[in-house]
Amino acid sequence: MAPPRAYWKGSLKLSLVTCPVVLYPASTTVEKTRFHMINKETGNRLKQQMIDAETGDIVEKEQKARGYEVSKGEYIEIAKEELDEVQIESNHTINIDSFVPRDEIDKRYLNNPYYIAPDGKAGMDAFAVIRDAMKDKDRVALARIVLTNREHIIAIEPLGQGLIGTTLRYPYEVRDEEDYFDDIKSPKISKDMIDLAAHILDSKASHFDPSKFEDHYENALKKLVESKVSGKPAKAADKEQRPDNVISLMDALQQSLKGGKGSAKASAKEASAKEAPAKPAPAKKAAASRARPAKKAAHRSSARQRKAS
Known part of the structure; x- marks a missing residue:
């Protein structure tokens, strides 16, 4: 070699x-999968050309120069000789x-x-x-x-x-973190939640081993290319399943500590069951229960009228 x-x-x-x-x-980046722009009709590779943004004319190599934008759409040319001097x-x-x-x-x-x-x-x-x-x-x-x-x-x-x-x-190439972090609030979090999160961190403790890194997107690209070359239909990647219901933070922490056993939906149902207020009786049943005493009173009143007659 x-x-x-x-x-x-x-x-x-x-x-x-x-x-x-x-x-x-x-x-x-040599090993990364790369694509070229091609003509869909001929299958030939395309080449790029420099085009004048205003006239639309093709600009040849000898016509190209470097320019610095001093105001919107206004440029001053910087000659190669001037660059060489600095x-x-x-x-x-x-x-x-x-x-x-x-x-x-x-x-x-x-x-x-x-x-x-x-x-x-x-x-x-x-x-x-x-x-x-x-x-x-x-x-x-x-x-x-x-x-x-x-x-x-x-x-x-x-x-x-x-x-x-x-x-x-x-x-001058590094942005100030305060421009991005100033609006982040500091909510009050219970010590129990922090302790649970710390336990989760401990359970995932490991050592830096880049050999375990896996580029899932790169692997998917390679499988796509292989399937296209062999003429087989490309298999769609499995999409991440997201829970339908919102799970409370405490339940999420507890479930994570257990190793994620059970579905997120089940955890969400348990959380909603704990937090949901007691359900009122259905409207029809409530109306029927109110109607019973009224019917009994009407029945006693008609009975007294028959005796009196």
């Missing part, structure tokens, strides 16, 4: 210690600036992961020194790297025999 192609080549620098390294993307010169060096505690890195800032390995035997000792020194400290190196003509902050830490670097987002 041929070695993977390096995404980036350069040097890792810690103060005066330097070693040549290579970067490889640690994630891939692009950061790639010095192909990962400069380590500082080391920070691992738990201080906000997960929202984590972006793309890369494997960092030594580039050949030259500098192997320096690479090992930097790696092993970092293993003895519960800290992550923060460095600067230029990728695709843009400077990124990259967090580097040991991983096995190598290093893993994760590019970080800048503050």
Whole structure:
């Protein structure tokens, strides 16, 4: 098997210690099922063309340029030469600036992961020194790297025999959680409910094992493609069954603690039976019960009239 192609080549620098390294993307989407746009009549693949939004004319490659929208529908052109002037010169060096505690890195800032390995035997000792020194400290190196003509902050830490670097987002790329959480209320929840939820959490305690992850949608796509290729009808995926009735929160917690035994409908019926008020007697029966005393009184009155006559 041929070695993977390096995404980036350069040097890792810690103060005066330097070693040549290579970067490889640690994630891939190659295995995902992908579709192409085709012509339904001919079955041929379609290609995209750039169209002028106002005139509808096809724009050729040499006519294309980059523009920045200064106001609605108004653009200023930014020439390639002007972009080249502001692009950061790639010095192909990962400069380590500082080391920070691992738990201080906000997960929202984590972006793309890369494997960092030594580039050949030259500098192997320096690479090992930097790696092993970092293993003895519960800290992550923060460095600067230029990728695709843009400077990124990259967090580097040991991983096995190598290093893993994760590019970080800048503050302007991370949204403020207060914009989304400010309207969330804090209702009063009984301690019993919280204790039940804690027991459920304990019953589902596990360890991180990505081998158990299953992409159900990807599997369904593959089955769909396989059935289409073989000419067999595609089987519809089973839809999630949702309970018809609303179940109380306490009953849901208790049922979950039991392992979900019994249907949600049964739990809902039990909950509604507990909470429902006593049902009044039907209207006909109530009317009949009121009519009986009246009939008896009328019968006694007619009997007295016959005696008097």
